[in-house]
Amino acid sequence: MAIETKDEPLITVGIMERRDHVEGRLNGTFSVDGAGPETDRETNRLTGGFSAIAAPGGIVLRDAAGRVVGRSPSFRIKGGGPATFDLFGVTIGSRFHWERSENQTFHGNLVLRAGADGTMAAINEVPVEAYLESVISSEMNASAPAELLKSHAILSRSWLLAALRRKRGPQRTRGEAAHVPEREGEVVRWYGREEHDLFDVCADDHCQRYHGVTKITSQGARDAVRQTRGIVLAWGDEICDARYSKACGGLTEEFGTAWDDARHPYLTSVADAPDPYPPVTTEIEAARWCLSAPYAYCNTKDEEILKEILPAFDRETEGFFRWTVEYPHEELEQILYEKSGFDFGRLQALVPLARGPSGRIFRLRVIGTKMSMIVGKELEIRRWLSHTHLYSSAFVVRAGDAGLTPERFVFHGAGWGHGVGLCQIGAAVMASRGSSAEEIVGHYFPGTTLRGLY
């Protein structure tokens, strides 16, 4: 993924997927590419309402009066300038309790593409920077400090352009949702981002949340993108696959604790503090780490900062730096059974076998009276030990009673999320104390530089 300087790329963002029809309105005059032989020259201009239906042999595109504009597996409907288009009934918050549909407005081009399963996708083709203005507005609170918004713009741009290089590059590999190496007595999984077939990124949290121009209300987010235009985080000639999580807990984590063993030299462990801390290497050190509250940028209870960066429902999570979760043995056995599908019998012990430098466990032995199993990596461990997810896999377990059959299991943990890359709460604290975006990303991604691509 060498960096070459070129123009600002266009990206394709999937707005609606697996639809049998799409309706909307073109606010301006658009030209239609790819309408196929049955389109005469006069009808390749289109304005106002339109509808498209997925049919055998391709998509049938109609104008406001219901006249067929064309039939094709793919249309590119080009606006240009200030022209916008609306899509009706876009699903947002899919899979969340607040899922609903709304009409959304976009700049750039509308692409309609038929999928292999006989459905279609509505796609927005848009310049990268316009896309980022929308993403940063959607993901960050408008009142967040300017240098934090700029850090986020640089990270989002880096992640996106690194993903595009991977996807469009010569040795394109299909990402998989879950990676499961097979070994007797072990369930070691991690979750990557599945690649999309018909477009580069989706508009949902799976990639980055994007609502077109509908929700760009934050001048701060817009300024942050404009002031960092074309700038990415680079490691030598490579665009960094920049990661971030909510709160590291005092030390950030290495890439391999959460994903595959590939080493990314810039995704290494650093102290979330001005001076370094030694890595957590033994169980004694893990206990000392999880049961104490060392100085760290993300060790904050500053309501103002948390309000600026966390959505309201996240702020209910008060203990994210150090936390405690406790279960009677029956409850934890039931959770383990539901999450893993294995009946361990009476739970005897949870034994950490390997930890990353932040204390996050990536191999854990679960021992019951009926069976024993090794689980990894960090996300799978968090899934197995909670009705939802444990905040992190950096924990020590204290059994409620001495002896071989504990009555209760008490988890004392550190941090929130995988801990790899930038610590969002730590970065917000750094920004509020006057650090620049360059200092913030330099702190969490040591050895990287900022490079202007266009």
Ligand SMILES: [Zn+2]
């Ligand atoms: Zn996606």
Ligand SMILES: [Zn+2]
């Ligand atoms: Zn942190």
